[in-house]
Amino acid sequence: MELKWTDSLDIAIELDELHPDIDPIHVNFVDLRNMVLALAGFDDDPVHSGEKILEAIQMAWIEERE
Template identity: 75%
Template sequence: MSLKWTDSLDIAIELDEIYPDVDPRTVNLVDLRDWVLDLPEFDDDPEHSGEKILEAIQMAWFEERD
């Protein structure tokens, strides 16, 4: 399965598994973008990310924690 920018929940789940001790509310969007790009299953154009997409991923990650 490959991940795209629009797969915010799946990306959030992956990030939560890799960074269990990180509070998603404290991650800046630059780091978040880098972390998404580093996911083994991520396969999308890095230029297609934007603030709204990254915020959606961050919110999904936060909600996944609850």
């Protein structure tokens, strides 16, 4: 599955599975962006990651964790 920046829930699920030891509340946006870019299924322009997109991914990850 190819992931795009707008696939915040799918990205959150992938991140939760790959990083069960990381608390998403404490991840800064630089690290979060790098984690998303490192996902095997991620295929989108790195330039298109903005604060709102990263915040949506982080919030989805927090909700997925709960």
